[in-house]
Amino acid sequence: MAELSDADIVALALGIPHPKFKMDRLQLAALSKEKTVRERARKIVLWQVVRLTNGEDVDRPMRRLIGMWCRQELRGPRRGRPKSNSKEEEIYLAFKAITNDTGGRKLQRKAIISFLAEKFGVKERRVYEALERQDPRKTVERMRRGWGQLLHKSTLSAENRERAERICKQLDQLRGCI
Numbered sequence: 001m002a003e004l005s006d007a008d009i010v011a012l013a014l015g016i017p018h019p020k021f022k023m024d025r026l027q028l029a030a031l032s033k034e035k036t037v038r039e040r041a042r043k044i045v046l047w048q049v050v051r052l053t054n055g056e057d058v059d060r061p062m063r064r065l066i067g068m069w070c071r072q073e074l075r076g077p078r079r080g081r082p083k084s085n086s087k088e089e090e091i092y093l094a095f096k097a098i099t100n101d102t103g104g105r106k107l108q109r110k111a112i113i114s115f116l117a118e119k120f121g122v123k124e125r126r127v128y129e130a131l132e133r134q135d136p137r138k139t140v141e142r143m144r145r146g147w148g149q150l151l152h153k154s155t156l157s158a159e160n161r162e163r164a165e166r167i168c169k170q171l172d173q174l175r176g177c178i
Contacts, residue, residue, distance in 0.1 A: 006044045010065040013041030014072070029086045045069045091116055091127055092134035 004012070008020055015032040031037060045066055048058055058066075098112050113131075117124045 006048070007059075007062050007065055009037065010041045010044055010062070010069060013037050014065065014068055029089070041069070087120065087122075088130035088134055091120055091122075091130040094119070095127075095131055 004020070012028070013032055015029055017028060048062055048066055052058055052063075052066075094116055095112065098115075099109075113124055113127045117127045120127070
């Protein structure tokens, strides 16, 4: 960790992917939860907040990371069982690896899903749900649907309506690229 800057360490603790971190999403998620990384990032953020209160200059990326860190800390621990997408990501990545090897024919899909359910110790329905939640195309479509529903509400101001229309157009362009 000696070659990482302070901003890189805070980004790593927040789980933000960066080209400097040459690892996949699962490794990044595991590393971001490590106690030493989280503690070092917490100290960095606190020192930067002290600099801000003293009127010293803090660069823009670090300010953004400080804001993200503080929002996360203010939300606090959630009630109930801790939610982690790492298992869903593992299922999705395993599915992608298998379908890339076999060509992903529709007839084999059920066999692949039952294999993954057995491998990860979950029901087949959970595998289907994990694949749907992790698929980037489905995520963009869900976001577009949500913004579209927001557009149809009559309580939006003109400025917010323009903003929502702009976001819908960007999501349509993104959906065309994926």
